[in-house]
Amino acid sequence: VTKPILFLSDLGLRDEFVGVCHSVIAKVAPGTTVIDLSHGIAPQDVLLGALILRESVPYAPEDAVLLGVVDPGVGTDRKAIAVETPSERVLVGPDNGLLSLAWEAAGGATRAFEIAAPEVLLQPVSSVFHGRDVFAPAAGHVAAGMPPEKLGPELDPAELVRVTLPEPEITPGEIRCQVLDVDRFGNVRLNVRPADLARAGLQAAPSLKVATTSASTPARRAATYAEVGPGEYATIEDAWGWMAVIRFEASAAADLVVRTGDPVWLLATEVT
Amino acid sequence: VTKPILFLSDLGLRDEFVGVCHSVIAKVAPGTTVIDLSHGIAPQDVLLGALILRESVPYAPEDAVLLGVVDPGVGTDRKAIAVETPSERVLVGPDNGLLSLAWEAAGGATRAFEIAAPEVLLQPVSSVFHGRDVFAPAAGHVAAGMPPEKLGPELDPAELVRVTLPEPEITPGEIRCQVLDVDRFGNVRLNVRPADLARAGLQAAPSLKVATTSASTPARRAATYAEVGPGEYATIEDAWGWMAVIRFEASAAADLVVRTGDPVWLLATEVT
Amino acid sequence: VTKPILFLSDLGLRDEFVGVCHSVIAKVAPGTTVIDLSHGIAPQDVLLGALILRESVPYAPEDAVLLGVVDPGVGTDRKAIAVETPSERVLVGPDNGLLSLAWEAAGGATRAFEIAAPEVLLQPVSSVFHGRDVFAPAAGHVAAGMPPEKLGPELDPAELVRVTLPEPEITPGEIRCQVLDVDRFGNVRLNVRPADLARAGLQAAPSLKVATTSASTPARRAATYAEVGPGEYATIEDAWGWMAVIRFEASAAADLVVRTGDPVWLLATEVT
Numbered sequence: 133v134t135k136p137i138l139f140l141s142d143l144g145l146r147d148e149f150v151g152v153c154h155s156v157i158a159k160v161a162p163g164t165t166v167i168d169l170s171h172g173i174a175p176q177d178v179l180l181g182a183l184i185l186r187e188s189v190p191y192a193p194e195d196a197v198l199l200g201v202v203d204p205g206v207g208t209d210r211k212a213i214a215v216e217t218p219s220e221r222v223l224v225g226p227d228n229g230l231l232s233l234a235w236e237a238a239g240g241a242t243r244a245f246e247i248a249a250p251e252v253l254l255q256p257v258s259s260v261f262h263g264r265d266v267f268a269p270a271a272g273h274v275a276a277g278m279p280p281e282k283l284g285p286e287l288d289p290a291e292l293v294r295v296t297l298p299e300p301e302i303t304p305g306e307i308r309c310q311v312l313d314v315d316r317f318g319n320v321r322l323n324v325r326p327a328d329l330a331r332a333g334l335q336a337a338p339s340l341k342v343a344t345t346s347a348s349t350p351a352r353r354a355a356t357y358a359e360v361g362p363g364e365y366a367t368i369e370d371a372w373g374w375m376a377v378i379r380f381e382a383s384a385a386a387d388l389v390v391r392t393g394d395p396v397w398l399l400a401t402e403v404t
Numbered sequence: 405v406t407k408p409i410l411f412l413s414d415l416g417l418r419d420e421f422v423g424v425c426h427s428v429i430a431k432v433a434p435g436t437t438v439i440d441l442s443h444g445i446a447p448q449d450v451l452l453g454a455l456i457l458r459e460s461v462p463y464a465p466e467d468a469v470l471l472g473v474v475d476p477g478v479g480t481d482r483k484a485i486a487v488e489t490p491s492e493r494v495l496v497g498p499d500n501g502l503l504s505l506a507w508e509a510a511g512g513a514t515r516a517f518e519i520a521a522p523e524v525l526l527q528p529v530s531s532v533f534h535g536r537d538v539f540a541p542a543a544g545h546v547a548a549g550m551p552p553e554k555l556g557p558e559l560d561p562a563e564l565v566r567v568t569l570p571e572p573e574i575t576p577g578e579i580r581c582q583v584l585d586v587d588r589f590g591n592v593r594l595n596v597r598p599a600d601l602a603r604a605g606l607q608a609a610p611s612l613k614v615a616t617t618s619a620s621t622p623a624r625r626a627a628t629y630a631e632v633g634p635g636e637y638a639t640i641e642d643a644w645g646w647m648a649v650i651r652f653e654a655s656a657a658a659d660l661v662v663r664t665g666d667p668v669w670l671l672a673t674e675v676t
Numbered sequence: 677v678t679k680p681i682l683f684l685s686d687l688g689l690r691d692e693f694v695g696v697c698h699s700v701i702a703k704v705a706p707g708t709t710v711i712d713l714s715h716g717i718a719p720q721d722v723l724l725g726a727l728i729l730r731e732s733v734p735y736a737p738e739d740a741v742l743l744g745v746v747d748p749g750v751g752t753d754r755k756a757i758a759v760e761t762p763s764e765r766v767l768v769g770p771d772n773g774l775l776s777l778a779w780e781a782a783g784g785a786t787r788a789f790e791i792a793a794p795e796v797l798l799q800p801v802s803s804v805f806h807g808r809d810v811f812a813p814a815a816g817h818v819a820a821g822m823p824p825e826k827l828g829p830e831l832d833p834a835e836l837v838r839v840t841l842p843e844p845e846i847t848p849g850e851i852r853c854q855v856l857d858v859d860r861f862g863n864v865r866l867n868v869r870p871a872d873l874a875r876a877g878l879q880a881a882p883s884l885k886v887a888t889t890s891a892s893t894p895a896r897r898a899a900t901y902a903e904v905g906p907g908e909y910a911t912i913e914d915a916w917g918w919m920a921v922i923r924f925e926a927s928a929a930a931d932l933v934v935r936t937g938d939p940v941w942l943l944a945t946e947v948t
Contacts, residue, residue, distance in 0.1 A: 136430050138423070144860035145417060145689060146716035148728050151682070154711045155735045158680050162737065163709065165435065167426045172418035175861055176925070184420050191427045191526075191536070193434065207900030254735075259899050261915035264735070316416035317447055355531050356479030371533035381448070408702050410695070417689060437707065439698045444690030456692050463699045463798075463808070465706065588688035589719055627803050628751030643805035653720070 134164040135220075135275040136193050140185050141201035141263065142173040149261070153201070153268040156254065160272030174392060176204040178230050180313055182295050185223075186233035187372045192221065198234055199271040200225035207259035212247040212266045213287065214280045222280055224271045226262070229295030241289035248284030300324050302331045305400040311390050312374065318383020322396055324375040334400060340367055341399040342377050346389035350401055351377060367398070406436040407492075407547040408465050412457050413473035413535065414445040421533070425473070425540040428526065432544030446664060448476040450502050452585055454567050457495075458505035459644045464493065470506055471543040472497035479531035484519040484538045485559065486552045494552055496543045498534070501567035513561035520556030572596050574604045577672040583662050584646065590655020594668055596647040606672060612639055613671040614649050618661035622673055623649060639670070678708040679764075679819045680737050684729050685745035685807065686717040693805070697745070697812040700798065704816030718936060720748040722774050724857055726839050729767075730777035731916045736765065742778055743815040744769035751803035756791040756810045757831065758824045766824055768815045770806070773839030785833035792828030844868050846876045849944040855934050856918065862927020866940055868919040878944060884911055885943040886921050890933035894945055895921060911942070 137157060143149040150171050157166055169188050173181045181202035192198065203226045211227040217238035223231040224247070235241045247253070247270045254265040270283055300309035300323055307328055312321045329335045342351045342365065351365035360366045360380045370376040377384045377396070390396060409429060415421040422443050429438055441460050445453045453474035464470065475498045483499040489510035495503040496519070507513045519525070519542045526537040542555055572581035572595055579600060584593045601607045614623045614637065623637035632638045632652045642648040649656045649668070662668060681701060687693040694715050701710055713732050717725045725746035736742065747770045755771040761782035767775040768791070779785045791797070791814045798809040814827055844853035844867055851872055856865045873879045886895045886909065895909035904910045904924045914920040921928045921940070934940060 136434070138427060140420075140423075145712075146714070147857075147859045148684075148714040148732065149859075151684075151711055151713035152732060152735050155682060155713065155732060155737070155740075158709055158711060158740075159735065159737045162680070165430055167423055167430060168417075169423035169427065170418070170420040188420065188424060188427060191424050191431065193427070193431045196427075196430075205902050208902045258915040260901065260912060264915060313419075315419045315421075357532065358477055358480045368532060371530040371536060408706070410699060412692075412695075437702055439695055439702060440689075441695035441699065442690070442692040460692065460696060460699060463696050463703065465699070465703045468699075468702075585691075587691045587693075629804065630749050630752045640804060643802040643808060 134161045135195045135197055136165040136167060137197045137199050137271050137275050138167050138169045138188060138192055139199045140169040140173065140181060141171045142175050142177060142181065143171050143201060143263065145171050149263060153263050156264055156268040157272040157275070160269050161276035164272065164275045173202055176202060177392065178202050178204070178228055179295050179297070180392060181230050182233040183297065183312065185231065186237045189234055189237040195220040197221070197271050197274050198223045198231070199267060200230045201263040201267055202230050203228070203262060206262050211287070212262060212270070213292065214245050214247055214270060214274065214283050215241045215289070215292070216243040216280055218242055222274050224267055224274065227293050229293045232292065232294040241292065243280065244287040244289045244292055245280050246284040246287055249282060252283055298323055300328055302328055304333050307332050307334070307398040309396050309398065311392050311394045311396060313392055314385040318379070318385045319370070320377040320385050320388065320390060320396070321370060321374045322376065324398065325373060326369055326375065329375070334398065337400060339401050341401050342367070342388070343397040343399060344388045344390045344394065347387070349388070406433045407467045407469055408437040408439060409469045409471050409543050409547050410439050410441045410460060410464055411471045412441040412445065412453060413443045414447050414449065414453065415443050415473060415535065417443050421535065425535050428536055428540040429544040429547070432541050433548035436544065436547045445474055448474065449664065450474050450476070450500050451567050451569070452664060453502050454505040455569065455584065457503065458509045461506055461509040467492040469493070469543050469546050470495045470503070471539060472502045473535040473539055474502050475500070475534060478534050483559070484534060484542070485564065486517050486519055486542060486546065486555050487513045487561070487564070488515040488552055490514055494546050496539055496546065499565050501565045504564065504566040513564065515552065516559040516561045516564055517552050518556040518559055521554060524555055570595055572600055574600055576605050579604050579606070579670040581668050581670065583664050583666045583668060585664055586657040590651070590657045591642070592649040592657050592660065592662060592668070593642060593646045594648065596670065597645060598641055598647065601647070606670065609672060611673050613673050614639070614660065615669040615671060616660045616662045616666065619659070621660070678705045679739045679741055680709040680711060681741045681743050681815050681819050682711050682713045682732060682736055683743045684713040684717065684725060685715045686719050686721065686725065687715050687745060687807065689715050693807065697807050700808055700812040701816040701819070704813050705820035708816065708819045717746055720746065721936065722746050722748070722772055723839050723841070724936060725774050726777040727841065727856065729775065730781045733778055733781040739764040741765070741815050741818050742767045742775070743811060744774045745807040745811055746774050747772070747806060750806050755831070756806060756814070757836065758789050758791055758814060758818065758827050759785045759833070759836070760787040760824055762786055766818050768811055768818065771837050773837045776836065776838040785836065787824065788831040788833045788836055789824050790828040790831055793826060796827055842867055844872055846872055848877050851876050851878070851942040853940050853942065855936050855938045855940060857936055858929040862923070862929045863914070864921040864929050864932065864934060864940070865914060865918045866920065868942065869917060870913055870919065873919070878942065881944060883945050885945050886911070886932065887941040887943060888932045888934045888938065891931070893932070
């Protein structure tokens, strides 16, 4: 029996890139369950990939291999790594921080190895697509039971690249935050938690002012989509505990002209 | 051995929503085959989701669990349900009509249960994404062999919400119908069957006039795509027995300016 | 144990077409691993489908069934075929050349059969979607162990339809080529190999001029994405050994106004 693999990338589903990785895994580890967590990460957005990988950890099978491929440094001297955690979970991907939030969520990096063993790599290794030639076969071998130390030389976990999520700036009555992601529905996920609203003294406000560099709107506090009426904006706690800006049957992101990384302000609504 | 799950939603494949549901299922019921029937249903289009679920029934394995997540009422008092049918098939989703056409196609709803058992729900249950916290784990448990009555209190099938497909208006020489769906190719599926053409006396017409609120065109009757020449429109019986309007290597929907729900008229072509 | 299936089509993932094929396979051959190689082939682009299928061969499990559905002639007298190769691999799809590059890559077509057995076809067979009614069930039966000769009458492999990739025109200092494909990132794959650059005497040039009918730009030779700086174009050997034109964090295809099939010129840069 092989372990399940959770696969995240910025490769998209239009081309054959993801399918070929699945094929390589099926060759290395027949019968393995490979779950496509998401392949819609914006190209080369390592931070967003790291966030989505992290948030999948609580929902991943205990023995899952997490495979991440967002890899702008492919072909350079950035390392390919496999990271062990206190659970049975193993993370596989480039050493650019993509895996770092997930291993923190999984209890920390206990051991790490460079993926370098000739019997693991597909030869010749392309200098532009390690998903196929390095990461997929490594994940397949781990899923099939290969101990991570067989993948290559041991690395010091403390030396691995890490990323950190940006923190919002909080003052009384105002949160300066930024867009973490925009989903299929145009909902705008902010780097703000409900506790941040409390820190700004905004937790009881029935409505907030949401401002971007291009637009500004009142937005009611809502707990469900069904509360939001035609034309209305709302702020809502999303399924992963982030505050999101949404709009009734419309794209809040398009209407507020924001995308990932853009600044957003949450403000007390003026009382008149 | 677990039962296969057919999964339909409006969640799209860009984000991690579908992948996390797969992950939850893999945790609850390792090794389960989960088939993505479609995640491209237009956001919150319960009727279209119900139609596509229904049309999958004849092609579904006899013991399949049909999992549907098109759920504009998430977090409100709409119930989460599992519905048994005379076959081994079980349907899981919100009680908003999404499952209703499928259970009719599967022979009727024999028993129904609310999904409420604490050992099934993922805690805390989000008020915005029951796909992950309610429906996916319920489908996983049923796939793994849990009898539906263990999911929660029994419900009266007669009290479940149902949807009905709109019927075309048929008069001699004219059918007023509407767009059920537009596919990847821009083909326009109408709520019209070949038998409806006969009822309108149009069954032998070699060409029909297709009119929308924005455009009008003659369209030949065709049985295969290859019969349709450059620039031509045609009406054709699609793979599920609906009449569709197509155009040679082009999007009939874009060129006729229609989308789901829009009215369309099929008319006798004037003979001059 | 069933054989894995690699599935390529132009059906897209928005609609239920691919999902229903998966469902049919699960019914015929429960537990089969079905890998979606790509469903983003441009509608009816048989040549591109043939290329992508061929390039997957080295990465496919030894016993894989390759299922291809790019089928503009569906419902006409084009045959449905299954093709054996010297390896265990079997190819299933329409007889329009879609499979031909893959069987060449797999060592040649040793035997071929028409898919016609009543116990394989799903009745009634639609005249517009043989993916569901002919190809998916045939692939499922082969995956489950049915010998290809049970699918229907034997055919002469020499009589099967073949496609050929266009060759570039090479003269000293100039390659006239064409666009094979544009990927998710806007990278432009050309029908040019590194050896073709040598044949044109361009192998040592640190930069090339890339011209289309609409635009022209210098493009440096690069081995990795990381070498390409802001605003720059580059030519790079892609993961399948084709020369591609790329641009730093941008779509080279959009900026050079090209798509599949368009002509491109690679030229020596003027030395001044």
